[in-house]
Amino acid sequence: MGKQYYTITYGCQMNESDTERINGQLAELGYTEAPAMEAADIVILNTCSIRQNAEEKVYGKIGEIKRMKEKNPDLLVGIMGCMAQENKEKLIARMPIIDFVLGPYHIHDLKEVVTEALAGRRHVVRTRMNPERVKDYSELHAARKSHIFAWVPIMQGCNKFCTYCIVPYVRGRQTSRTVEDITGEVRQLAAEGYKEITLLGQNVNSYGLDFRDGTDFGALIRALDEVEGIERVRYMTSHPRDMTFAMVDAMAASPKVARHMHLPVQHGDNEMLRRMNRGYTIEHFMELLSYVRQKMPDIVVTTDLITGFPGETEEMHKATLRLLREAQFDSAYTFIYSPRQGTPAARMEDQIGDDVKHRRLQELMDVENEISLAKNRAMEGKVYPILVEGPTKQDESRWYGRTSGNKMIIFPKTEGVFVGDVRDALVEQGQTWVLKGRLV
Ligand code: SAH
Ligand code: SF4
Ligand code: F3S
Numbered sequence: 001m002g003k004q005y006y007t008i009t010y011g012c013q014m015n016e017s018d019t020e021r022i023n024g025q026l027a028e029l030g031y032t033e034a035p036a037m038e039a040a041d042i043v044i045l046n047t048c049s050i051r052q053n054a055e056e057k058v059y060g061k062i063g064e065i066k067r068m069k070e071k072n073p074d075l076l077v078g079i080m081g082c083m084a085q086e087n088k089e090k091l092i093a094r095m096p097i098i099d100f101v102l103g104p105y106h107i108h109d110l111k112e113v114v115t116e117a118l119a120g121r122r123h124v125v126r127t128r129m130n131p132e133r134v135k136d137y138s139e140l141h142a143a144r145k146s147h148i149f150a151w152v153p154i155m156q157g158c159n160k161f162c163t164y165c166i167v168p169y170v171r172g173r174q175t176s177r178t179v180e181d182i183t184g185e186v187r188q189l190a191a192e193g194y195k196e197i198t199l200l201g202q203n204v205n206s207y208g209l210d211f212r213d214g215t216d217f218g219a220l221i222r223a224l225d226e227v228e229g230i231e232r233v234r235y236m237t238s239h240p241r242d243m244t245f246a247m248v249d250a251m252a253a254s255p256k257v258a259r260h261m262h263l264p265v266q267h268g269d270n271e272m273l274r275r276m277n278r279g280y281t282i283e284h285f286m287e288l289l290s291y292v293r294q295k296m297p298d299i300v301v302t303t304d305l306i307t308g309f310p311g312e313t314e315e316m317h318k319a320t321l322r323l324l325r326e327a328q329f330d331s332a333y334t335f336i337y338s339p340r341q342g343t344p345a346a347r348m349e350d351q352i353g354d355d356v357k358h359r360r361l362q363e364l365m366d367v368e369n370e371i372s373l374a375k376n377r378a379m380e381g382k383v384y385p386i387l388v389e390g391p392t393k394q395d396e397s398r399w400y401g402r403t404s405g406n407k408m409i410i411f412p413k414t415e416g417v418f419v420g421d422v423r424d425a426l427v428e429q430g431q432t433w434v435l436k437g438r439l440v
Contacts, residue, residue, distance in 0.1 A: 002030060002031070002032055003030065003031050003032075003041040003042070004031060004032055004033065004034035004039055004040050004041055004042075005023065005026040005031040005032070005033060005034060005040055005041070005042045005043075005044065006033070006034040006036070006037045006039070006040035006042070006043050006044075007019050007022055007023055007026075007043075007044045007045075007046060008037075008043070008044070008045050008046065008061065009046045010045070010046065010047050010048040010054055010057060010058060010081070011046075011047070011048025011049075011050060011054060011081065011082065012048065012050070013151060013198065013200050013236055014153060014171075014200050014201075014202070015046050015047075015048060015081055015082075016151060017142075017151035017152075017153050017200055018046060018080075018081065018104065018107060018153075019046045020142040020143055020144050020145070020151065021107050021137075021140040021141070021142045021143075022044060022046060022080060022107055022110060023142075023143035024140060024141035024142045024143040025107065025110040025111050025114075025140065025141070026042065026044075026110070026114070026143075027141070027143050028111060028141060029111055029114060029115070033143075037064075037065075037068070038068065040075070041074070041075065041076065042075070042076040042077075042078065042114065043065055043068075043075065043076070043077050043078070044077075044078040044079075044080055045058055045061060045062070045078070045079050045080070045081070046080045046081040047079060047080065047081035047082055047083035047084060048081060048082050048083070049082040049083050049085075049086045049166050049170055049340065050082075050165075050166065050167070050338075050340075051335065051336075051338035051340075052338045052339075053338070055083060058079075058083055062077075062079075062095055062097070062098070065077055065097065066095070066097045069097045076099050076100075076114065076117050076118070077097055077098050077099050077100075078098070078099060078100045078101070078102065078110075078113075078114075079091055079098055079100075079101045079102075080101075080102045080103075080104070080106075080107070080110075081104060082104065082166070082167075082170040082171065083170075084101045084102055084103050084104075084127065085103035085104055085127050085129075085169075085170040085171070086166065086169065086170050087101075088101065088103075088125055088127045089101075089125050092123050092125065096123070098123075099117050099122045099123065099124075100113050100114075100117060100122070100123070100124040100125070100126075101124070101125045101126070101127065102124075102126050102127075103126065103127035103128075103129070103170075104156070104170070104171055104172075105127075105128065105129055105130045105131075105133045105156075105172070106126045106127070106128075106133075107140055108133055108136065108139070108140065109126055113126070129172040129173075131156070131157075131172065131173065131175040134155070134156045134175040134176070134177055135177065135178075135181070137153060137177055137181070138177075138181055138184065138185050147192075147193060147194070147419075147420070148193075148194060148195045148196060148387070148389070148419060148420040149194070149195070149196045149197075149198070149389075150189050150194045150196070150197050150198070151197075151198050151200055152182060152185055152186060152189070152197050152198065152199050152200065153177070153200045153201065154176065154177055154182055154199045154200060154201050154204065154207055154220065155174060155175060155176040155177065155201040155202070155204075155206075155207055156171060156172065156174070156175050156201075157171040157172040157173050157174045157175055157202065158171060158173075158174055158202040158203060159173055159174045159206070160202075160203065160206075160239065160241070160277070160279070161277060162266075162276050162277050162278060163275065163276055163277045163343060163344040163345040163348075164276060164306065164309060164337060164339075164340065164343060164345040164346075165340070165343060166340040166342070166343060167202055169342060169343075171202065173210075174202075174203075174206060174209070174210050175210060176201075176207055176208050176209075176210050176211060176215075178211075179208070179215060179219060179220055179223050182199075182220065182223075182224075183223050183224060183227060186224055186227050186230060187227050189230070190227055190228060190229030190230050191229070193229075193420075194229075194230065195229075195230065195231045195232065195387060195420050195422075196230070196231060196232040196233075196234065196258075196387055197224075197230055197232075197233055197234070198233075198234040198235065198236060199220075199224075199233065199234065199235040199236070200235075200236060201235075201236075201237070202237065202239075203237065203238070203239035203242060204217055204235045204236065204237065204238060204239075205217050205238050205239050205241075205242035205243040205244075205247060206239065206242045207220055208220065209242070216244075216247065217235075217247055217250075218244075218246055218247045218249075218250035218251075219250075221233070221247075221250045221251060221254055221257060222250060222254070224254075224256070225254045225255075225256055225257075230256060231256065231387065231422060232256060232257075232258050232387065232404065233254070233256045233257050233258060234258045234260065234406070235257075235258075236262050237262050237263075237264060238261055238262060238263045238264075239264075240263060240264075240265065240278075240280045240284070240285050240288055241278065241279040241280050243263075243288060245288075245291055248288075248291055248292050248295050248296075249295065251295075251296065252295040252296050258404045258405070258406065259296055259298050259299045259300060259403075259404040259405045260299065260300045260301075260302070260404065260405045260406040261292060261299055261300070261301050261302075262301075262302045262303070262304075263288075263289070263292075263301055263302070263303055264303050264304035264305075265282075265285055265303045265304070265305065265323065265327070266278055266304060266305060266306050267305065267306060267309065267312075267316070267319075267320055267323075268282060268316075268319040268320035268321070268322060268323030268324070269282070269312075269315075269316040269319040269320065270282055271311075271316065272309055272311070272312060272316050272319075275309070275310070275311060275345075275348075276306075276309060276345070277344075282319075282323065285327075286326070286327070289301065289327060298404075298405065299405065300330045300403075300405030300406055300407060301327075301329050301330060302329055302330055302331045302332065302333070302406075303327070303329045303331075303332045303333070304332070304333045304334075304335065305320060305332050305333070305334045305335065305364060306334075306335050306336075306337050307320070307334060307335070307336055307337065307357060307360040307361050307364055308336055308337040308352040308356065308357030308360060308361075309337045309345065309352070310337070310345055310348035310349070310350045310351050310352065311348065311350040312352055312360075317360050317363070320364060321363060321364065321367055324364065324367050324368055324371065325367065325371070328371055328375070329368065329371065330371075330372060330375050330405070330407075331368065331372045331433075332364070332368045334361055334364045334365055334368070336357045336358070336361055337352070337357065339351065369432050372432050372433070373430065373431065373432045375430075376407070376430030376431060376432065376434075376435055377430040378430070379407070379427045379430050379435060380427050380428065380429060380430050381426075381427065381428075382426070382427055383424050383425065383426050383427075383440060384403040384404075384407075384409065384424070384425055384427065385403070385404070385422055385423070385424055385425075386401030386402055386403055386409050386422070386423060386424075386425045387401050387402055387420070387421075387422055388400075388401040388417055388418065388419055388420065388421045388422070388423060389401050389402065389419065390419045391413065392410060396413070397412065397413050398410050398411070398412060398413065399411055399412070399413050399414070399417070400434075401423065401425065403425075407434075407435055408433075408434045408435065409425045409427060409434070409435045409436070409437050410434055410435070410436050410437070411425055411436075411437055411438045411439055412438060414438075414439050417439060423439050424439065424440050425437050425438065425439055425440070426438055426439075426440045
């Protein structure tokens with residue numbers, strides 16, 4: 001039996017995408033994917049630092065791997081992703097069972113580092129931020145899981161420095177891939193039969209601004225519109241600050257751009273937004289939102305919220321509850337503020353206690369769940385084209401697909417319907433998180 005790898009991904013879609021390229025490198029070394037961690041010759045954790053609980057999961061997993069390594073000293077263990085960048089040498093000092101630590105800019109080095117580790121060179125740490133590497137992204141073979149959907153990173157890093165966020169420290173400054181490089185990859189994907197791509201960046205709306213030559217996200221959208229074979233273009237995440245009305249026009253003009261926008265607002269109070277360094281006001285956000293909905297009336301808008309940010313009063317919290325009712329998001333990801341070492345908010349004095357944070361989180365979720373349910377119920381009796389994704393995890397006889405707005409519709413498995421087909425689905429029942437229906 002050949003050698004096998006097992007990679008575990010934590011965190012955002014950018015990490016999901018990086019994992020495919022990590023696995024691609026291992027495949028080039030002759031490894032195949034192990035069915036379970038216990039069967040692997042190399043285990044890689046592609047880690048996330050966004051919140052404390054994300055890091056704790058990784059430390060727990062390393063404990064598990066340590067026991068595996070006691071039984072099998074030849075097992076190779078690598079830590080990659082954002083915790084690798086954040087903790088550098090400290091990881092190995094604390095946990096010497098780790099054989100190598102590679103930051104997000106070092107996927108290119110993986111083959112060399114693994115080859116050397118097999119020859120006995122352990123405890124390698126590479127975390128230099130090298131923006132040049134972003135240009136060579138397409139050189140990295142990606143072992144993609146799906147043959148229909150593909151992640152396409154369009155940029156790396158972030159310049160926004162929201163006061164709570166660790167991303168600018170672990171992913172470095174914003175560096176965009178060129179329009180030619182991205183369209184080249186997408187054309188290739190189309191030729192291979194991919195139907196849907198998701199453009200990835202911390203702030204897709206800042207795409208291209210680092211070139212300082214007029215390139216922006218709107219220009220990329222227009223260029224991708226011309227690639228034949230791709231049915232849908234998704235993108236994540238949008239930042240309210242750099243999203244211009246012209247960009248919204250470019251999205252609205254493109255029939256391929258999915259009618260879903262993930263637009264994190266984070267909070268409903270202007271003083272909180274200022275302390276978070278978000279760079280917009282609620283008034284601006286609402287104006288943008290109404291323009292987006294005016295241009296694309298069928299658009300599904302989702303958001304992120306942070307509760308319990310330092311200094312958040314009961315009044316400020318109520319402002320977020322009010323915002324939810326006003327903005328009518330289709331869904332909201334709500335997070336309890338987690339202090340990240342080295343960020344300005346972690347040093348702010350008026351930190352909020354855990355009990356209050358949990359109560360506020362629950363209140364936000366209660367309000368939003370009601371709205372999500374009402375929105376999904378309003379879809380009952382209507383027909384939506386969906387891109388068929390295949391059987392649900394729980395039940396082989398029930399399949400699902402997604403609308404352009406990224407809503408999941410579950411339907412009974414139907415003769416002659418295949419993964420990747422675009423079919424019309426009638427919504428029969430809207431629930432908080434999913435819709436149930438049948439193909440028509
Ligand atoms: N670039 C995206 C967000 C990426 S992080 C944007 O600016 O919108 C994804 C989400 O994690 C953020 O939207 C925020 O809601 C949450 N988040 C980031 N740092 C956090 C922290 N320290 N504590 C709690 N939630 C956090
Ligand atoms: Fe973090 Fe803000 Fe950058 Fe988003 S925009 S990644 S929240 S610093
Ligand atoms: Fe986490 Fe890094 Fe993404 S911190 S959310 S994996 S960019």
